[in-house]
Amino acid sequence: MNMHNSAHDELHAEVAGQFDTTAMATETTLLNPRFYTTDFDEIDRIDVTPVRKEWDALLAQMKSDPNKGHFKKTADWNQIDWEGMEPGLKREFIDFLVSSCTAEFSGCVLYKEMKRRGNNPDICELFSYMSRDEARHAGFINDALREAGVAVNLGFLTKAKKYTYFRPKFIYYATYLSEKIGYARYITIYRHLEAHPEHRFHPIFKWFKEWCNDEFSHGEAFALLMKTDPKLTQSFVNKLWIKFFLTAVYSTMWVRDHARPEFHKALGVDIEWYDQEVFRKTSTISRQIFPIELDIDHPRWKPRLRAMEAAFRDMDAAKRQGGIVGRLKGWAAGARATLAFAALYTIPVKRHALPASVRLEPSY
Ligand SMILES: [Fe+2]
Numbered sequence: 001m002n003m004h005n006s007a008h009d010e011l012h013a014e015v016a017g018q019f020d021t022t023a024m025a026t027e028t029t030l031l032n033p034r035f036y037t038t039d040f041d042e043i044d045r046i047d048v049t050p051v052r053k054e055w056d057a058l059l060a061q062m063k064s065d066p067n068k069g070h071f072k073k074t075a076d077w078n079q080i081d082w083e084g085m086e087p088g089l090k091r092e093f094i095d096f097l098v099s100s101c102t103a104e105f106s107g108c109v110l111y112k113e114m115k116r117r118g119n120n121p122d123i124c125e126l127f128s129y130m131s132r133d134e135a136r137h138a139g140f141i142n143d144a145l146r147e148a149g150v151a152v153n154l155g156f157l158t159k160a161k162k163y164t165y166f167r168p169k170f171i172y173y174a175t176y177l178s179e180k181i182g183y184a185r186y187i188t189i190y191r192h193l194e195a196h197p198e199h200r201f202h203p204i205f206k207w208f209k210e211w212c213n214d215e216f217s218h219g220e221a222f223a224l225l226m227k228t229d230p231k232l233t234q235s236f237v238n239k240l241w242i243k244f245f246l247t248a249v250y251s252t253m254w255v256r257d258h259a260r261p262e263f264h265k266a267l268g269v270d271i272e273w274y275d276q277e278v279f280r281k282t283s284t285i286s287r288q289i290f291p292i293e294l295d296i297d298h299p300r301w302k303p304r305l306r307a308m309e310a311a312f313r314d315m316d317a318a319k320r321q322g323g324i325v326g327r328l329k330g331w332a333a334g335a336r337a338t339l340a341f342a343a344l345y346t347i348p349v350k351r352h353a354l355p356a357s358v359r360l361e362p363s364y
């Protein structure tokens with residue numbers, strides 16, 4: 001577990017009130033979005049015959065490129081006063097945009113590499129559509145950052161960012177989840193701001209509805225890929241891995257969102273409500289392919305998430321403090337975070353039978 005020297009990096013990231021967003025995006029911590037690499041040959045060998053009918057329908061839809069014209073600024077895009085933005089909100093909002101842009105671009109890099117290395121026409125076609133979409137998403141967020149004068153240097157990021165190796169099955173679990181959770185996050189914010197437009201402090205949120213449909217389709221594609229090999233979701237060991245990824249992805253989101261109180265206040269969103277809502281949508285959707293779901297209403301769930309978040313905050317404070325005392329406090333807080341994770345991981349799951357057909361349409 002590599003928690004970076006974040007106090008030091010923050011100094012670098014904020015020089016004279018300016019944000020070095022490329023450094024923020026390049027940094028590798030437990031919580032920041034990562035870049036992935038994998039065994040591309042193994043993925044290239046997937047035979048989609050068992051899901052051919054659903055596969056062809058999904059790819060035809062992706063080929064038609066429904067969002068081709070969507071990621072362009074229109075009259076709906078109003079200029080905002082970055083200079084006049086309250087500094088705490090500005091810092092957290094830029095952090096949100098940088099982290100979203102990094103996550104989008106991480107997908108773009110991974111998918112493009114798969115397309116480049118593959119020979120399997122089905123796989124190459126899918127990954128070319130997905131990298132096309134993620135490039136647009138990352139580019140659109142970066143345009144918003146550019147208006148604030150702090151665009152991320154994505155070319156530099158490709159070279160400088162550390163790549164984490166995940167074997168293909170872990171890529172399926174992690175990427176499927178991040179696509180579906182991405183959908184749930186974007187649509188939940190979109191619907192909230194639809195009901196409370198006075199909280200829409202930046203125009204980018206108006207683009208989230210069509211945007212999240214792309215993420216939904218990407219998730220559908222990974223569900224179909226997993227469906228080609230029932231072992232991936234049915235074996236005892238793999239169910240434990242699925243539970244691990246669900247717990248890790250949900251708890252990371254919780255900790256990370258709680259680090260942005262001003263951002264959520266400006267949106268008029270209660271963070272616990274928002275996170276639970278996103279977990280609920282993601283869990284409901286993932287019944288399409290995961291035979292288990294986390295019990296997010298279990299009495300231990302929220303208290304242990306809160307404990308984990310407090311431990312992360314203390315780890316951060318300990319790092320700022322530095323020295324031997326800081327290090328000892330850091331270890332103690334790290335141990336608390338691990339215990340909280342274990343307490344979450346051991347909450348009994350809810351089980352259900354998988355539907356015969358995987359495919360879903362976005363419905364929120
Ligand atoms: Fe995306």
Ligand SMILES: [Fe+2]
Nearest residue numbers: 107179215218
């Ligand atoms: Fe995506």
